[in-house]
Amino acid sequence: MWGVVATALAVLAQLTVVPGPDMAVVTREGLSGGRSSALRATFGVVAGLMVWGALTVVGLGAVLAASAEAYTVVKVVGGLYLVYLGVTTLWQSRTRKESAGTKPVSVHLQGSSWRAGFLTNLLNPKIAVFYTGLLPQLVPPGWPTAPTLAALVLVHGLLGIVWLGAYSLLLTRARATLGKPSIRRILDRITGTVLFGFGAVVVAEAR
Structure with missing residues (x-):
């Protein structure tokens, strides 16, 4: 049983540390707004995970994962959002003015860093597929399904805070x-x- 628990933790840790859009967004926000912006983006990323986790625990995540149309819509919207973040970051790099100091000028409005992290994961249907397809298999035999899934989601969120926070x-x-x-x-x-x-890969996969 404890071997299954260790395997579950290892899978969640691997999913957490693999670079993806969430790390790219934290990088973007940290470079633009500093530590506070990076940490707000981190908590936004984790908040997005918690939404998918809650939907999975109550069974709604499986509905989305099973619906090709809904999955495609979320996938396209999520891909376009990443493309938007990429384009705005590239545009800022072109328009950035040389300055005498080394401190970057923040271009963020209050809450935008958290929102960027939140939407990046909220609009990522692959998280729903992972939670509904793989996460239930990580529940040790004999353990109550819903509470254990909720605990695994919380562990995943804590790992995300530690990893992206560091x-x-x-x-x-x-x-x-x-x-x-x-x-x-x-x-x-x-x-x-x-x-x-x-974003371009996500949109292309949805076609």
């Missing part, structure tokens, strides 16, 4: 160097291209 701190510790205009433009272009690429 990444945010490391990222913003190097902000004085990364915030130099020439380096910042390069990082913006890399991040924007990654976000655009993720």
